[in-house]
Amino acid sequence: MHMTWMAVPDSRFSLRSQPATAAERAEEHVQAAQAGPQQAEQPDTDARLALRLRQREEAALSEVYDQHSGAVYGVLNRLLGDAAAQEALQDVFVRLWERPESYDPARAGLKTFLLVMARSRALDRLRATKATLPLFTEDGAELPFPDTGPGPVGHSEDAQRREQIRAALSQLSAAHRETVERAFLVGESREEISGAMKVPVGTVKSRLSYALKHLRAVLEKAGQENAGPENAGLGKEVETWLE
Amino acid sequence: MAGITEPCDTVQQQLEERVGLGQSLTPELRAHLADCPGCRAHLTLLRDLEAALLEVVPPLEPPAHLKTAVLGAARQARVTAPAAAKARPHPSRRWWPLMLGAAAVSGLLAFGALLTPSRGTAAALPDPAVVVAAAGGLLVASNDQGGTLNLLRGDQVTATLRSGGRQPSWFTQGVRLGDRVYLADAANDRVLEVQTDPLKVVRSYPVPDGVAGLTASSGPDGGRVYFKTVRGAVGRLGDAGGQITVAREAGMPLADVMDGVLLSGGTLFVTHHLTGEVCLLDPDTLKVLKRVVVGGAPVDLAPEAGGTVLALDVKGRLLRLSAGGEVVRSWPLPGHPDKLGVNGSVALVTDRAGQLTRIDLVSGKLHPMPLVHPMDVVALPDGTFAVAEGSASGKGSVRVLDEALKTSWQLEGGSRK
Numbered sequence: 001m002h003m004t005w006m007a008v009p010d011s012r013f014s015l016r017s018q019p020a021t022a023a024e025r026a027e028e029h030v031q032a033a034q035a036g037p038q039q040a041e042q043p044d045t046d047a048r049l050a051l052r053l054r055q056r057e058e059a060a061l062s063e064v065y066d067q068h069s070g071a072v073y074g075v076l077n078r079l080l081g082d083a084a085a086q087e088a089l090q091d092v093f094v095r096l097w098e099r100p101e102s103y104d105p106a107r108a109g110l111k112t113f114l115l116v117m118a119r120s121r122a123l124d125r126l127r128a129t130k131a132t133l134p135l136f137t138e139d140g141a142e143l144p145f146p147d148t149g150p151g152p153v154g155h156s157e158d159a160q161r162r163e164q165i166r167a168a169l170s171q172l173s174a175a176h177r178e179t180v181e182r183a184f185l186v187g188e189s190r191e192e193i194s195g196a197m198k199v200p201v202g203t204v205k206s207r208l209s210y211a212l213k214h215l216r217a218v219l220e221k222a223g224q225e226n227a228g229p230e231n232a233g234l235g236k237e238v239e240t241w242l243e
Numbered sequence: 244m245a246g247i248t249e250p251c252d253t254v255q256q257q258l259e260e261r262v263g264l265g266q267s268l269t270p271e272l273r274a275h276l277a278d279c280p281g282c283r284a285h286l287t288l289l290r291d292l293e294a295a296l297l298e299v300v301p302p303l304e305p306p307a308h309l310k311t312a313v314l315g316a317a318r319q320a321r322v323t324a325p326a327a328a329k330a331r332p333h334p335s336r337r338w339w340p341l342m343l344g345a346a347a348v349s350g351l352l353a354f355g356a357l358l359t360p361s362r363g364t365a366a367a368l369p370d371p372a373v374v375v376a377a378a379g380g381l382l383v384a385s386n387d388q389g390g391t392l393n394l395l396r397g398d399q400v401t402a403t404l405r406s407g408g409r410q411p412s413w414f415t416q417g418v419r420l421g422d423r424v425y426l427a428d429a430a431n432d433r434v435l436e437v438q439t440d441p442l443k444v445v446r447s448y449p450v451p452d453g454v455a456g457l458t459a460s461s462g463p464d465g466g467r468v469y470f471k472t473v474r475g476a477v478g479r480l481g482d483a484g485g486q487i488t489v490a491r492e493a494g495m496p497l498a499d500v501m502d503g504v505l506l507s508g509g510t511l512f513v514t515h516h517l518t519g520e521v522c523l524l525d526p527d528t529l530k531v532l533k534r535v536v537v538g539g540a541p542v543d544l545a546p547e548a549g550g551t552v553l554a555l556d557v558k559g560r561l562l563r564l565s566a567g568g569e570v571v572r573s574w575p576l577p578g579h580p581d582k583l584g585v586n587g588s589v590a591l592v593t594d595r596a597g598q599l600t601r602i603d604l605v606s607g608k609l610h611p612m613p614l615v616h617p618m619d620v621v622a623l624p625d626g627t628f629a630v631a632e633g634s635a636s637g638k639g640s641v642r643v644l645d646e647a648l649k650t651s652w653q654l655e656g657g658s659r660k
Contacts, residue, residue, distance in 0.1 A: 062314060070303060074301050083596035083597065084596065085305075086306060087595070090309060090316060094313060094317055120265050158291075162295035162298060165295040180292070184289070184293050185293070185297065187265050208259065212259070212292075216285075216288055
């Protein structure tokens with residue numbers, strides 16, 4: 001009996017440009033953090049936790065839970081409601097425990113990783129309820145970052161970019177913001193959004209298109225102002241990974 | 244973006260839909276991305292947007308018991324062999340992911356273990372998952388490493404047995420037939436036939452597709468046990484040639500699913516939760532006589548006096564079905580209950596997320612009762628109910644409730660409360 005989970009390999013693990021394994025990078029991050037106090041900031045804390053998780057240190061899981069369970073539960077509760085969120089919360093943290101190598105501190109903050117995994121798990125559950133799509137890969141592996149997660153750039157740069165996105169979203173109309181949130185947070189289809197907001201599907205598509213164009217324009221402008229043409233943000237990094 | 248080509252336009256729309264819906268990318272999309280910086284940048288924008296939205300969802304403090312459950316589950320995962328860890332769902336997923344790949348397991352090793360049960364020390368009620376009203380007591384099956392079976396006489400454990408198996412057992416349902424109890428073990432794709440006096444596993448029936456539901460009925464020929472597999476096949480234990488299927492859809496894997504099977508009024512009722520149907524079969528020929536779309540995801544069945552049948556929809560409904568399978572009444576329920584027990588005019592349903600609900604079938608009134616992890620509920624002949632409460636930490640319990648939800652007694656990890 002074979003599972004046919006969504007079997008798309010994680011491109012992050014087959015990239016020629018990555019010389020080290022995630023575990024090796026985690027150790028490098030820890031060593032870098034230990035080398036100087038100026039680097040002992042949040043990403044390195046995440047790296048230490050990642051390493052301790054790989055070393056099967058249960059206290060590390062407890063710390064991760066204490067730090068991030070509220071944020072993860074908030075997302076799950078929003079997407080699934082209370083009862084299913086409780087179960088999904090356990091799922092997220094135990095999966096991190098069972099597959100600590102799936103988290104690469106060089107690519108994302110631990111909180112971001114867990115939030116994306118939580119959303120992925122929640123949408124999987126909703127799909128399972130609708131009986132439309134399988135959930136896992138053939139070997140049961142989990143793909144919290146199925147394609148390209150946040151890249152190997154400074155986490156503060158990631159955070160700045162997302163802050164710019166939120167600022168750009170706040171410039172949109174309430175209807176546009178709601179449409180974007182339904183699509184990219186709640187995971188509703190265009191048709192579901194159309195039904196919920198009582199507008200034609202075409203309107204949903206045009207709102208999303210407009211919103212994304214606006215975000216792109218804001219980010220491009222910010223990128224030009226901050227770093228010059230050689231800095232293409234995560235897009236540049238993604239390009240490197242895929243080579 | 245200026246100068247965008249038609250293929251890129253299409254690709255970017257697909258990226259938007261897939262990121263929005265949390266779906267992975269197709270090989271075709273990946274191939275395009277490998278050669279297209281513009282589309283890669285678009286994907287990055289979408290990923291950043293997703294993260295930006297997630298980060299501003301207000302945090303919410305989870306219930307305090309969940310941390311204990313997470314750490315307990317992690318501890319359990321630590322002691323599980325790698326192969327078993329892959330095949331067995333994490334304890335928080337209290338429904339067996341039925342298409343999990345452990346299915347090919349069978350017979351010889353596991354069966355050998357059954358006939359000579361492990362001599363290891365078995366704990367009492369380590370992680371109760373199924374409770375069955377057996378002859379003279381309760382048989383409780385736990386989802387621990389050894390597949391522990393405990394026999395309770397009153398509130399005392401009188402016999403304990405490790406059922407063994409190639410994988411750690413994952414019991415999902417049990418039924419009684421005379422002095423035997425049949426237990427569905429989803430992890431090992433088998434049904435165990437258990438004798439209770441003395442406690443002994445007497446036979447293992449392999450169910451290669453994984454067992455999703457069971458029912459038993461006595462008759463002049465000694466009784467039958469019907470099962471449904473996760474792929475939708477329905478058959479009788481010990482009758483290898485007599486299976487039919489109620490599944491019409493293509494072989495879509497089913498995740499986290501069980502189904503109800505019930506012989507009532509000379510008709511075999513079988514839920515097919517995937518399509519929201521209840522199928523009515525001839526119990527002798529297994530011919531499908533009728534399919535009734537009841538909607539939702541029906542997962543359990545119980546008989547009522549008068550020939551009606553109660554069906555539990557895990558999406559939050561209790562349905563009364565006529566002898567012909569038609570819905571004649573519906574009660575909305577909170578949460579996602581998946582097990583049902585009925586005594587007269589009182590039904591109890593359990594939601595593994597932490598709630599038991601009493602339904603007065605006359606007045607329609609609902610009474611919720613929070614429980615940590617109710618896995619199974621069974622109606623007892625004296626009008627009470629027994630509830631199996633699981634625990635990843637190895638200290639589960641069995642609780643007996645009267646029809647007013649007052650706890651008559653509770654046995655937890657070997658100590659009486």
